[in-house]
Amino acid sequence: MSGDEMIVHPDGDVLAEATAARLLTRVVDAQAARGVASVVLTGGRTGIGVLERVRDSAARSAVDWSAVNLFWGDERFLPDGDGERNETQARRALLDHLPLDPERVHPMAPSDGRFGTDAEAAAGHYAEVLRTLAGADSDTAVPHFDVFMLGVGEEGHTASLFPDTPYVREEERTVVGVRDCPKPPPTRISLTLPAIGAASEVWLMTTGSGKAEAVSRAMAGADPVDIPAAGARGRDRTLWLLDRDAAKGAAVAD
């Protein structure tokens, strides 16, 4: 567990650019230390914007992309290639432009794949993928994540964990099928708060005044059942990456 740190950028463009630079540096550092880096991607405008800035950065060639493991923190349970899938958006924004090792890219199943429309089975399979990659000696059921990127919703959701749902209360499973989501599409797959909490660094990234209340409540230590983003904490570091509007009213809790 770690205390929160807040970094406020002037606007969303600067936030995306600076976070892309931060991500590239973190990946280079992880590769220098361990040979590989593992990053968990998020959906949402802010997260995809960061990936676009990585794509456009000259510094992207500092990374050995063949030694980067990529995961998703959540997925919109839609057919393969659907433009609303987080995977599709991430591939278009960045992944299609990189010399990645396909074996190291771990998307969640689509709704027309081997599990059909059974989101719970697809979630169970992703949990198995994570457990296998964690290895037998790991004290967690998920592999080492260097950076876990997350967006934040106006009512405080993060990944596909929405307030006052069984999914945000989940304490055992690392991945859940999520039904009846208030943000479309209604069916999703999401890592849970315990899985997020196994990451070295959690980066909560958001912009705009519509997010300010959720951000300030999360940083003030709200109950994660009410404000799920309040429960997203990294082992070593929890970083709030905000623009000025989203940071209005936020203060780092003691």
Ligand SMILES: O=C(O)[C@H](O)[C@@H](O)[C@H](O)[C@H](O)COP(=O)(O)O
């Ligand atoms: O797939 C998704 O919808 C998400 O992963 C979700 O948690 C998102 O990150 C937030 O809703 C913020 O989205 P914006 O950055 O677009 O506000």
